[in-house]
Amino acid sequence: xxxxxxxxxxxxxxxxxxxxxxxxxxxxxxxxxxxxxxxxxxxxxxxxxxxxxxxxxxxxxxxxxxxxxxxxxxxxxxxxxxxxxxxxxxxxxxxxxxxxxxxxxxxxxxxxxxxxxxxxxxxxxxxxxxxxxxxxxxxxxxxxxxxxxxxxxxxxxxxxxxxxxxxxxxxxxxxxxxxxxxxxxxxxxxxxxxxxxxxxxxxxxxxxxxxxxxxxxxxxxxxxxxxxxxxxxxxxxxxxxxxxxxxxxxxxxxxxxxxxxxxxxxxxxxxxxxxxxxxxxxxxxxxxxxxxxxxxxxxxxxxxxxxxxxxxxxxxxxxxxxxxxxxxxxxxxxxxxxxxxxxxxxxxxxxxxxxxxxxxxxxxxxxxxxx
Ligand SMILES: [Fe+2]
Numbered sequence: 275x276x277x278x279x280x281x282x283x284x285x286x287x288x289x290x291x292x293x294x295x296x297x298x299x300x301x302x303x304x305x306x307x308x309x310x311x312x313x314x315x316x317x318x319x320x321x322x323x324x325x326x327x328x329x330x331x332x333x334x335x336x337x338x339x340x341x342x343x344x345x346x347x348x349x350x351x352x353x354x355x356x357x358x359x360x361x362x363x364x365x366x367x368x369x370x371x372x373x374x375x376x377x378x379x380x381x382x383x384x385x386x387x388x389x390x391x392x393x394x395x396x397x398x399x400x401x402x403x404x405x406x407x408x409x410x411x412x413x414x415x416x417x418x419x420x421x422x423x424x425x426x427x428x429x430x431x432x433x434x435x436x437x438x439x440x441x442x443x444x445x446x447x448x449x450x451x452x453x454x455x456x457x458x459x460x461x462x463x464x465x466x467x468x469x470x471x472x473x474x475x476x477x478x479x480x481x482x483x484x485x486x487x488x489x490x491x492x493x494x495x496x497x498x499x500x501x502x503x504x505x506x507x508x509x510x511x512x513x514x515x516x517x518x519x520x521x522x523x524x525x526x527x528x529x530x531x532x533x534x535x536x537x538x539x540x541x542x543x544x545x546x547x548x549x550x551x552x553x554x555x556x557x558x559x560x561x562x563x564x565x566x567x568x569x570x571x572x573x574x575x576x577x578x579x580x581x582x583x584x585x586x587x588x589x590x591x592x593x594x595x596x597x598x599x600x601x602x603x604x605x606x607x608x609x610x611x612x613x614x615x616x617x618x619x620x621x622x623x624x625x626x627x628x629x630x631x632x633x634x635x636x637x638x639x640x641x642x643x644x645x
């Protein structure tokens with residue numbers, strides 16, 4: 275029996291297949307360069323892009339497929355995958371084209387949870403983009419950090435844990451996705467907490483270094499950690515878990531160069547170094563929960579995070595002196611992310627207006643210096 279009675283499936287249907295571990299084969303028919311940038315976890319690149327672009331027939335004729343394993347075909351926007359699906363079906367393979375391709379996949383999210391004493395933390399991961407948001411729940415109250423998916427997602431998660439969203443916070447002004455924090459605060463009546471700065475063009479409650487906020491019986495302490503951006507903050511929960519935005523990732527540190535270059539970028543990199551030293555002074559057992567992940571997020575419910583002492587052991591950048599750190603960062607900067615200036619402008623206005631966020635946010639995040 276077939277999984278679906280259509281030739282095209284929606285991103286939510288693929289998400290359900292992955293979450294329920296239904297055996298399927300996902301094949302990607304884009305170019306190797308596009309695949310290497312970002313892909314669906316577990317997918318396999320087949321070297322058929324040029325042949326499909328040239329409208330060749332029988333592109334898969336010489337390839338072996340398991341006749342019992344349904345195939346989902348992925349391309350950039352869902353057009354080439356339709357051609358590929360038709361050809362696979364001609365070979366009697368149960369094939370489906372993913373509607374909207376990898377571009378729509380950037381909206382898909384999944385979750386992982388941890389319990390720390392009486393606090394539950396839900397990590398909400400944009401599987402197709404790597405943005406990580408957090409819901410902190412303690413004694414019926416909740417806080418959301420860096421809301422990167424639709425506000426209703428957090429409202430539903432909070433309700434399912436009988437919690438009221440009290441605070442909505444961003445770690446910084448984002449350049450890779452539109453922040454949904456303002457909308458979420460408006461829809462829930464929560465207090466919108468944003469790092470102190472004079473850039474944002476809408477009303478918010480400013481956060482200053484050392485401020486503390488109660489979420490139920492948990493305490494969230496604000497630490498100013500500039501560098502990635504000047505206004506960047508990290509939030510320390512009960513002196514044990516650090517939501518550090520784009521300061522420190524599992525594979526490297528934040529990039530300090532966006533919207534700056536030359537001496538300004540050098541000064542920002544020096545700030546980044548000092549902010550990292552501030553964090554490195556915390557207990558080695560501190561759990562670092564970053565704002566991004568550098569790989570496609572698996573549907574395995576495993577939290578993306580690491581203790582500070584393990585990151586220090588794994589990342590050479592955390593063991594350099596200031597001059598070496600600055601030189602290393604500034605000489606190894608990856609390409610700037612697509613559309614970052616428009617995204618920053620939208621985040622400054624706090625209003626996505628009529629922008630197509632799928633188009634704008636397409637592509638992987640590049641907030642890290644080490645991609
Ligand atoms: Fe960022």
